[in-house]
Amino acid sequence: MTTISQTAGRSLRPSSSSGFLATLVTAAYALFDRLERRTAVKTLNELDDRALRDIGITRSQIEDAVYGQFKTELTRYL
Numbered sequence: 001m002t003t004i005s006q007t008a009g010r011s012l013r014p015s016s017s018s019g020f021l022a023t024l025v026t027a028a029y030a031l032f033d034r035l036e037r038r039t040a041v042k043t044l045n046e047l048d049d050r051a052l053r054d055i056g057i058t059r060s061q062i063e064d065a066v067y068g069q070f071k072t073e074l075t076r077y078l
Contacts, residue, residue, distance in 0.1 A: 040066045 044052065044062045052058060057065050 037066050 041063055044055075044057075044066065045059075047055075049059065052062075
């Protein structure tokens with residue numbers, strides 16, 4: 001009697017559709033992150049200078065603060 005394995009027809013390589021899906025998910029996360037940061041920049045730009053000073057940044061530092069380039073300087077004061 002002969003037995004046939006159920007995995008005989010399957011490829012051992014991952015399918016290309018899973019790679020495409022992972023790329024699509026990564027792109028979606030990047031898009032949502034970008035939109036969230038743009039909203040944060042817009043919101044901070046709408047604040048007056050006194051409110052920004054209370055936060056600890058100046059108007060010229062808004063984008064650096066939102067995109068994380070200002071973080072090391074902020075932690076010095078905390």
